Amino acid sequence: MFNEVDWNAVWQATGETIYMVGISTFFTALFGIPLGILLVVTDRGQIWENTWLQKVAAVIVNFFRAVPFIVLVLFLFPVAEFLVGTSLGPTAATIPLIAGAAPFYARIVETALREVDKGVVEAALAMGTTRFRVVTKVLLPEATPALVSGLTVTCVTLISFSAMAGVVGGGGLGDAAYRFGFQSFNDGMLYVCGLLLVVMVQLIQWIGDTLSRRLDKR
Amino acid sequence: MIELKGIGKVFPARRSSEAVRALENVNLKIGAGEIFGVIGRSGAGKSTLLRLVNGLESPTEGSVQVDGREISRLSEAELRAERQKIGMIFQHFNLLWSRTVWQNVAFPLEVAGKSKADIRKKVDYLLERVGLSERADAYPAQLSGGQKQRVGIARALANDPKVLLCDEATSALDPETTSSILQLLKEINEEMGITLLLITHEMDVVQEICHRMAVMEEGQVIETGEVEQLFHHPTHPLTRQFVHQVERAPAESPSGVRITCSSQSFPQVWGILQTAKNNGVTVNMLGGEVSEEDQITFVLDGAQEEMDRVLHSLEEYRLQGEVKSRV
Ligand SMILES: Nc1ncnc2c1ncn2[C@@H]1O[C@H](COP(=O)(O)OP(=O)(O)OP(=O)(O)O)[C@@H](O)[C@H]1O
Numbered sequence: 069m070f071n072e073v074d075w076n077a078v079w080q081a082t083g084e085t086i087y088m089v090g091i092s093t094f095f096t097a098l099f100g101i102p103l104g105i106l107l108v109v110t111d112r113g114q115i116w117e118n119t120w121l122q123k124v125a126a127v128i129v130n131f132f133r134a135v136p137f138i139v140l141v142l143f144l145f146p147v148a149e150f151l152v153g154t155s156l157g158p159t160a161a162t163i164p165l166i167a168g169a170a171p172f173y174a175r176i177v178e179t180a181l182r183e184v185d186k187g188v189v190e191a192a193l194a195m196g197t198t199r200f201r202v203v204t205k206v207l208l209p210e211a212t213p214a215l216v217s218g219l220t221v222t223c224v225t226l227i228s229f230s231a232m233a234g235v236v237g238g239g240g241l242g243d244a245a246y247r248f249g250f251q252s253f254n255d256g257m258l259y260v261c262g263l264l265l266v267v268m269v270q271l272i273q274w275i276g277d278t279l280s281r282r283l284d285k286r
Numbered sequence: 287m288i289e290l291k292g293i294g295k296v297f298p299a300r301r302s303s304e305a306v307r308a309l310e311n312v313n314l315k316i317g318a319g320e321i322f323g324v325i326g327r328s329g330a331g332k333s334t335l336l337r338l339v340n341g342l343e344s345p346t347e348g349s350v351q352v353d354g355r356e357i358s359r360l361s362e363a364e365l366r367a368e369r370q371k372i373g374m375i376f377q378h379f380n381l382l383w384s385r386t387v388w389q390n391v392a393f394p395l396e397v398a399g400k401s402k403a404d405i406r407k408k409v410d411y412l413l414e415r416v417g418l419s420e421r422a423d424a425y426p427a428q429l430s431g432g433q434k435q436r437v438g439i440a441r442a443l444a445n446d447p448k449v450l451l452c453d454e455a456t457s458a459l460d461p462e463t464t465s466s467i468l469q470l471l472k473e474i475n476e477e478m479g480i481t482l483l484l485i486t487h488e489m490d491v492v493q494e495i496c497h498r499m500a501v502m503e504e505g506q507v508i509e510t511g512e513v514e515q516l517f518h519h520p521t522h523p524l525t526r527q528f529v530h531q532v533e534r535a536p537a538e539s540p541s542g543v544r545i546t547c548s549s550q551s552f553p554q555v556w557g558i559l560q561t562a563k564n565n566g567v568t569v570n571m572l573g574g575e576v577s578e579e580d581q582i583t584f585v586l587d588g589a590q591e592e593m594d595r596v597l598h599s600l601e602e603y604r605l606q607g608e609v610k611s612r613v
């Protein structure tokens with residue numbers, strides 16, 4: 069069965085998946101963290117209370133979270149053409165991936181920041197800390213273990229999303245499993261690609277858990 | 287140093303709750319270098335009062351002045367600068383658990399924009415002062431409650447404040463740890479001349495370190511005065527109740543052992559005390575009557591070994607729970 073596996077195609081697809089997931093995890097964190105902060109600090113009784121802004125942000129986040137990922141993919145590939153100059157391949161796939169995952173991660177960030185002891189924020193304010201530094205020196209450091217484990221979950225989700233996006237034209241392991249495996253009746257190819265995805269998920273989960281545990285000083 | 291004039295504070299109604307009048311016509315004047323205690327039941331408005339002093343809360347009426355500056359009129363930047371000169375410690379310590387002890391104490395210095403060298407010198411000094419130099423690299427999660435509060439105190443003192451606010455700073459600690467923390471606060475007050483405003487619901491705390499005190503009930507200050515004065519002549523019933531919490535040992539026995547027992551176990555305890563008396567221990571029954579809580583308190587004074595023997599006998603009779611504290 070495995071002699072039919074096209075290893076060159078497999079390694080290329082693996083590279084594409086790592087590329088897609090890597091880039092989109094990075095941008096998911098880049099957009100998700102500020103968005104999560106915004107959701108918390110503008111809420112009632114928080115340091116930058118602005119309930120109007122909070123509601124707008126919440127609606128946007130909920131909208132993106134409610135739209136099924138596959139719909140995001142179909143809608144956003146054309147947008148990718150506009151943003152990155154192509155609507156095919158792994159780079160184009162990162163656009164819907166980020167759009168799908170950033171709001172998801174923003175909610176995780178929000179929860180993590182809300183878990184930070186209010187008393188510690190109060191102590192920081194009582195010491196004359198600016199609100200900006202309350203965010204950078206108190207909220208974020210105190211929530212770091214939760215932010216890391218949340219990013220792990222998001223990254224794992226991105227791996228499965230990337231397999232889906234791949235099928236629609238993004239490339240990567242999902243695409244390889246579908247085209248060279250399923251459609252070509254090549255079971256070996258199907259299993260190898262599937263297995264590699266599982267290994268990737270396990271690896272990410274293990275790294276994330278270890279890191280989060282190390283950071284947690286509670 | 288701190289002056290509150292005609293303070294009123296109303297928390298506005300929210301969808302789920304009615305408006306709360308937390309403070310009403312509060313007037314207080316606290317001098318520089320004084321240790322001032324505010325005592326009151328839960329919900330009396332003590333925390334709200336304290337938080338007015340560093341502007342964490344603003345009054346709906348009246349004025350709050352610290353060192354001659356009207357807190358509510360300061361701009362945001364001025365208020366931050368002022369807060370660096372007003373330290374605060376908390377019942378639940380409120381340390382950053384992601385930072386080590388050392389880094390926690392460094393926090394306010396970083397906020398104040400001090401140089402690395404200054405920070406190092408100051409943090410080392412403060413940890414030495416509160417007796418935690420060896421635990422500098424520990425995380426708060428690895429400390430006992432008393433140690434955490436010492437870190438809290440070191441942190442509050444970092445920018446050489448003129449005022450230290452203590453919100454139930456010892457309420458989460460056992461009696462012995464409470465005494466050591468209060469002792470530390472007292473020393474700091476004497477060494478640095480810092481003004482202490484502390485709130486509590488425990489009369490022992492007020493008695494142990496405060497010069498003057500105020501009693502609060504339902505958002506109002508119902509009695510103010512010298513601690514000694516209020517102890518001997520409480521006028522308001524609530525003050526009397528608080529004083530009752532701590533029946534004071536007679537002045538002539540500053541050292542000794544205090545024993546509290548219920549009227550039920552009185553005969554056995556009395557027997558033991560008679561033996562002790564015969565061995566030269568002075569036994570005083572406080573107040574000479576059974577108090578409301580059905581408790582009788584004795585204060586013993588005499589040779590250490592005799593008193594140890596008393597404690598030992600009480601233990602043998604399984605009365606160890608009756609021993610309240612060594613005075
Ligand atoms: N942010 C707030 N919003 C609404 N009501 C509040 C707020 N903070 C305090 N209160 C109310 O004000 C009153 C006084 O509260 P405060 O916390 O000052 O009491 P306290 O004397 O410190 O009590 P405790 O001993 O329980 O700490 C209470 O009725 C409380 O419910």
Ligand SMILES: [Mg+2]
Nearest residue numbers: 332333334454
């Ligand atoms: Mg309180």
